[in-house]
Amino acid sequence: MRAFRPEPLGRAQLDQLFAAAQAAPSWCNVQPWRVYVTEPPKTQALAEVMVAAAKGGFPAAEVPFPIEYPTPYKERRIGCGSALYTAMGIARDDKAGRYDAWLRNYGFFDAPHVAIVACDRRLGPYAYVDVGVWLGYVLTAAQVMGIDTCPMASVAAYPAALRGALPIAETEVVLFGVALGHADPGAAANATRTTREPASSNVVFCS
Numbered sequence: 001m002r003a004f005r006p007e008p009l010g011r012a013q014l015d016q017l018f019a020a021a022q023a024a025p026s027w028c029n030v031q032p033w034r035v036y037v038t039e040p041p042k043t044q045a046l047a048e049v050m051v052a053a054a055k056g057g058f059p060a061a062e063v064p065f066p067i068e069y070p071t072p073y074k075e076r077r078i079g080c081g082s083a084l085y086t087a088m089g090i091a092r093d094d095k096a097g098r099y100d101a102w103l104r105n106y107g108f109f110d111a112p113h114v115a116i117v118a119c120d121r122r123l124g125p126y127a128y129v130d131v132g133v134w135l136g137y138v139l140t141a142a143q144v145m146g147i148d149t150c151p152m153a154s155v156a157a158y159p160a161a162l163r164g165a166l167p168i169a170e171t172e173v174v175l176f177g178v179a180l181g182h183a184d185p186g187a188a189a190n191a192t193r194t195t196r197e198p199a200s201s202n203v204v205f206c207s
């Protein structure tokens with residue numbers, strides 16, 4: 001979801017969500033996810049910092065973002081952007097409209113909460129796999145609990161701004177954020193629907 005209502009979630013609901021996600025498996029059960037969850041008014045204060053960083057700062061993701069997406073990923077990525085911009089009524093050549101839509105990542109799509117997710121960098125990339133598994137648990141548990149989400153790698157582009165506002169240790173690498181709250185059902189962005197390839201595009205049976 002990419003447009004949220006302002007009402008915050010209760011602390012008990014957030015506790016329940018993250019307690020459910022603690023069941024995620026990880027290599028050697030190291031449980032490497034480090035999660036910084038904002039509540040109002042901290043969410044809005046962080047959003048202001050992040051919007052300012054996105055407007056004027058230099059992106060410096062600690063885990064490099066993909067530079068180029070080869071086929072077939074390129075086409076899937078274009079399809080994803082096109083689904084969002086079509087739902088929002090933003091024309092292909094509307095650069096200002098696209099910029100504004102991109103900037104909304106840094107306001108966390110007006111969500112009342114954002115979880116900034118990091119991982120101890122000393123563990124190396126396999127721990128990122130563990131954090132990805134944990135993210136799947138968070139997203140699935142949220143869906144079951146009626147909580148709406150938007151995972152956002154975008155916010156990891158400005159780790160210094162995040163570190164200025166949150167107690168993220170230097171030994172931790174910032175991976176992504178997750179906006180949390182209740183979606184605005186009438187918002188155009190939330191009408192975005194994506195598709196998936198059949199499993200046969202990804203899964204190869206070998207006998």
Ligand SMILES: Cc1cc2nc3c(=O)[nH]c(=O)nc-3n(C[C@H](O)[C@H](O)[C@H](O)COP(=O)(O)O)c2cc1C
Nearest residue numbers: 001002080105150151152153154155176192193194
């Ligand atoms: C690790 C991760 C990072 C993502 N980063 C962003 C992001 O920065 N901004 C955004 O709008 N969506 C982001 N997404 C959401 C994806 O674009 C979305 O999951 C995908 O297009 C499929 O759409 P669906 O989740 O609505 O089915 C991210 C998803 C994941 C799993």
